[in-house]
Amino acid sequence: MFSKNQRIAMGATICVAFLSVSGSAEIDTSKLPPVSTKTGVTYEKDIKPLFEKSCFKCHGSEKQKGKLRLDSLDAVMKGGESGKIIEGKDSSKSSVVLSASGLDEDTAMPPKGKADPLTLEQQSLLRAWIEQGAK
Numbered sequence: 001m002f003s004k005n006q007r008i009a010m011g012a013t014i015c016v017a018f019l020s021v022s023g024s025a026e027i028d029t030s031k032l033p034p035v036s037t038k039t040g041v042t043y044e045k046d047i048k049p050l051f052e053k054s055c056f057k058c059h060g061s062e063k064q065k066g067k068l069r070l071d072s073l074d075a076v077m078k079g080g081e082s083g084k085i086i087e088g089k090d091s092s093k094s095s096v097v098l099s100a101s102g103l104d105e106d107t108a109m110p111p112k113g114k115a116d117p118l119t120l121e122q123q124s125l126l127r128a129w130i131e132q133g134a135k
């Protein structure tokens with residue numbers, strides 16, 4: 001049988017392992033760039049060009065990583081294998097914003113070094129587009 005100390009040690013190890021797993025999935029949304037004040041933001045005019053440059057390579061007509069396409073508004077609204085990437089008008093809960101922020105290395109999009117990440121200004125615009133209803 002295990003001694004009391006061994007049991008305490010095992011318990012502590014499990015706790016630490018659990019904390020580090022949940023810790024990496026948690027994103028501090030206060031670190032997201034602010035929502036842009038630009039009005040009338042649309043997919044065709046403002047967002048598609050950003051996705052084209054940083055995302056189409058893996059989420060367009062040739063490849064659909066994570067079963068996700070970003071090359072039409074319909075496809076963006078549909079989402080990928082994990083479901084919707086836009087949560088209503090809440091940009092800070094939308095996985096497309098969280099992944100594009102790169103705040104969590106595990107879910108960062110584009111994956112580190114694979115394409116140009118969105119600039120802070122582009123992320124602000126992406127947030128504004130969602131807050132305005134993702135038209």
Ligand code: HEC
Nearest residue numbers: 054055058065066068080081082083085096109110114115
């Ligand atoms: C070099 C390839 C590559 C590029 C470029 C890329 N991605 Fe991805 N993306 C992936 C891969 C691979 C997955 C699926 C595996 C994973 O979850 O890591 C994925 C998954 C995702 C998901 C989750 C989809 C789901 O439902 O599980 C989102 C959201 C996403 N990407 C957004 C973006 C955005 C936004 C951009 C551009 C700013 C981008 N990606 C650029 C490779 C890429």
